Amino acid sequence: MNKCKDSALVRLVNRSLFYFVVSLISGFASGCASFIDEDCATKDPKAVYVGTEEISFEVITNQKCNKSGVYIEKGERYKFTAERISPLVDGGIADNPVSHKPLDVDGFNHYKLEKFGHRAALTFGQPFRPIGSCDANYFEIVCTIGHAKEKFYSIYKGAKNSIAFPQTANKGGELFCLVNDFPYFGRYDNNRGSIEVTVKKLNKE
Secondary structure: OOOOOOOHHHHHHHHHHHHHHHHHHHHHHHOOOOOOOHHHOOOOOOOEEOOOOOEEEEEEOOOOOEEEEEEEOOOOEEEEEEEEOOOOEEOOEOEOOOOOOEOOOOOEOHHHOOOHHHHHHHHHHHHHOOOOOOOOOEOOEEEEEOOOOOOEEEOOOOOOOOOOOOEEOOOOEEEEEEEOOOOOOOHHHHEEOEEEEEEEEOOOO
């Protein structure tokens, strides 16, 4: 009687899952899988309150946290803009798979990538990102107010969960920003490029 054998693809997937689980356990045991960056939880004593004049700061994409030096006040309304200031690359992905133009501050939809391996890996990592829902792209610019344990928000125009253009801050604290990426196993280390974020407080209506 012939026994059914797993395909080469199934064996490869099973082997990959085994090594991933082992790596994940090792990572947590060693502490290297900690997402919260210390800098993302420490208020800069020089942080300034934003007025109606614009304040800009740089977000480096290979850092898990970028301190803005900007303090957001609860109940105030702010406008954010974000602009690419150097070419953006996420682990070799330099072009948007839909527009085929260079990556920009709105990131990219990983489901549209041509290579199955890329799609599968990024789909697996999706829920572990700062914003894990389908509303957020990979590599888009996101920010949090006060502490990295708090909710992250998209800040580019048109984002479904954006706090920008404009909406009211529901808490106060320093603004921390980064790109929306899988945070473990050095995934931020293979990012390239930087983004300039500009914020200003809007006059009360």
